[in-house]
Amino acid sequence: MGIAVGSLTNWFSNVKADFEIIFERDPAAKHWLEIVFCYPGFHALVLYRLAHWLYSCGIAFIPRLLSHIGRFLTGIEIHPGATIGRGIFIDHGMGVVIGETAIIGDYCLIYQNATLGGTGKESGKRHPTLGANVVVGAGAKVLGNITIGDRVRVGAGSIVLQDVPEDCTVVGIPGRIVSSRTGRGCPLEHAKLxxxxxxxxxxxxxxxxxxxxxxxxxxxxxx
Known part of the structure; x- marks a missing residue:
């Protein structure tokens, strides 16, 4: 009983962080009702967090069904086995894919049509690990069991196939490090690459x- 209550409390805490970060990062967010009813990225994360809890309990079918429902309603596909931190903002969201063994750190920003996917049919850890405060631009693909450091910015349309150290900017196909910086910076300036x-x-x-x-x-x- 205590474990269930603790998990429920953690679920509400993460959902609250996902809700609050939208006001911080989206100037178009004017009212809390807009977020509750009009932000598919938030809807997808709410369903994911419920599905992930069930998945962690060893339940097989229902978590995948919730994931499928979330994809149908929002256009965002998040496998219930993925590990996602708090304060995540999926902006616009359509076409986003997050694989089963992907790990996403706190306060990451993911734009539409981004993919955190695998590169083959290997088993085990096969999807990327993102640090905290990472920005994944629109249409970017981060593929394979690689590690993206804290505060990395992945440019729109880039394809990243290798590890990236923290505080770097990656652009191109395949992704190349074009700059490194210190300090957190503004995650919304993903276009200034x-x-x-x-x-x-x-x-x-x-x-x-x-x-x-x-x-x-x-x-x-x-x-």
Missing amino acids: PDAEGRAIRSLVERLEQLEQQIQKLQNNKR
Whole structure:
């Protein structure tokens, strides 16, 4: 009885943290009724936390059924076996997939169409582990049994296949570390990411212009 009461208290505590973080991170949230009725990410997390509790009790079918219902209602698929911390915000949410052995730290921010998935049919731990305050941009894929450190930002559309140390920004396909920083920063500034490809292209263009100028000088000297 004591274990059940403790689990129920923990469930309410986590749901409360998920609810409160929305006001902190979404300027569009004006009223608590909006969150209760109009935020699919919050709905998916509420159902997940109930399903995860049942899953932890060794119940097989009902947790998966709740997960399926949550997917049908919200477009967000969270396996009941995943381990998710408190204060999680799934923004917009449509298309988000979180695998069975994924671990998500506290106060992470996940945007629509992001995937925390596996890379094959291996058993055991096969999904990523995210630290605290990680931001996963829209359409990003974090795949395999890898570790993403605290306060990492994964750029929109990136595919991350290797471990990333804390306080880094990762962009591209495959994901590459393009900057590291200290301090927490603002998790909502996920769009303000370095343009590694753009810098490389500009560097090549500048080098090409320099070579063209040198060739032109050599041709003029021959005349």
